[in-house]
Amino acid sequence: MKPALHFDFVADKxxxxxxxxxxxxxxxxxxxxxxxKSDLLDRWFAPAPLTTKTKSMDFxxxxxxxxxxxxxxxxxxxxxxxxQTIHPIDHYSALDGFSDxxxxxxxxxxxxxxxxxxxxxxxxxxxxxxxxxxxxxxLDKVIAMGIKEGLASTLNRLDELLLQLDx
Amino acid sequence: MENHSTILDSTFxxxxxxxxxxxxxxxxxxxAPVKELAKPFExxxxxxxxxxxxxxxxxxxxxxxxxxxxxxxxxxxxxEAIERWFDEQRAIWExxxxxxxxxxxxxxxxxxx
Numbered sequence: 001m002k003p004a005l006h007f008d009f010v011a012d013k014x015x016x017x018x019x020x021x022x023x024x025x026x027x028x029x030x031x032x033x034x035x036x037k038s039d040l041l042d043r044w045f046a047p048a049p050l051t052t053k054t055k056s057m058d059f060x061x062x063x064x065x066x067x068x069x070x071x072x073x074x075x076x077x078x079x080x081x082x083x084q085t086i087h088p089i090d091h092y093s094a095l096d097g098f099s100d101x102x103x104x105x106x107x108x109x110x111x112x113x114x115x116x117x118x119x120x121x122x123x124x125x126x127x128x129x130x131x132x133x134x135x136x137x138x139l140d141k142v143i144a145m146g147i148k149e150g151l152a153s154t155l156n157r158l159d160e161l162l163l164q165l166d167x
Numbered sequence: 168m169e170n171h172s173t174i175l176d177s178t179f180x181x182x183x184x185x186x187x188x189x190x191x192x193x194x195x196x197x198x199a200p201v202k203e204l205a206k207p208f209e210x211x212x213x214x215x216x217x218x219x220x221x222x223x224x225x226x227x228x229x230x231x232x233x234x235x236x237x238x239x240x241x242x243x244x245x246x247e248a249i250e251r252w253f254d255e256q257r258a259i260w261e262x263x264x265x266x267x268x269x270x271x272x273x274x275x276x277x278x279x280x
Binding site: 005007009011013014018020022024025026030031034040043044045046047048129136137143 | 185249252257259260265267269271274
């Protein structure tokens with residue numbers, strides 16, 4: 001099934017930001033819950049074929065979500081999302097970062113700020129996510145890691161593998 | 168193996184300026200002489216050459232001189248590395264949101280039980 005839901009992805013290279021806009025077939029409270037409750041986040045946050053595993057969740061200003069994306073071979077990619085401001089069910093902002101299994105944030109890697117806004121669109125919900133990096137140099141580092149060994153290249157390898165298996 | 172951090176170093180700084188972005192857009196359509204590149208901009212040649220130098224230092228463009236004409240060209244590999252990363256980010260969000268569509272559909276079903 002392919003629902004014709006609005007999707008908009010803009011990468012602003014001059015501003016070091018990514019803006020993702022998407023409409024969802026669900027009431028705002030339900031979509032908000034999916035974004036802010038770890039048992040629900042675990043069911044969608046990691047892109048296929050990875051899965052999400054929550055180690056801890058403390059959804060309040062100053063709290064954080066410590067989670068891993070797990071690939072089919074069992075390799076875990078740990079991250080930590082630190083919540084800064086929360087206004088249920090309108091918006092929240094958070095600081096994303098790479099971490100290890102203990103929740104210690106990798107100090108060598110830049111962190112990005114997430115601003116996530118939820119608005120009503122008739123019986124649907126409209127979500128805008130703005131991911132911003134502090135500087136061009138920060139984004140350079142993240143891209144360089146992605147190219148070398150990051151999650152993105154893992155995804156590509158898996159996509160290729162899946163294509164081969166399908167053939 | 169090449170060091171990708173070095174490759175990408177200063178690339179974003181180079182693209183942070185509107186003049187330089189326009190030069191790169193123009194060069195995406197093919198090589199061009201400096202004189203032609205400078206034409207749309209209301210600035211002296213020395214200022215324009217400074218922009219070109221930043222672009223060259225970042226590895227985004229190269230130039231070569233034949234006789235009295237200096238011609239500039241984009242280096243596709245630099246731009247590709249950046250484009251690829253943004254494409255991958257897009258793919259991640261698309262995939263993630265397909266999961267959320269399915270979850271919302273399931274939760275909607277659970278609600279009406």
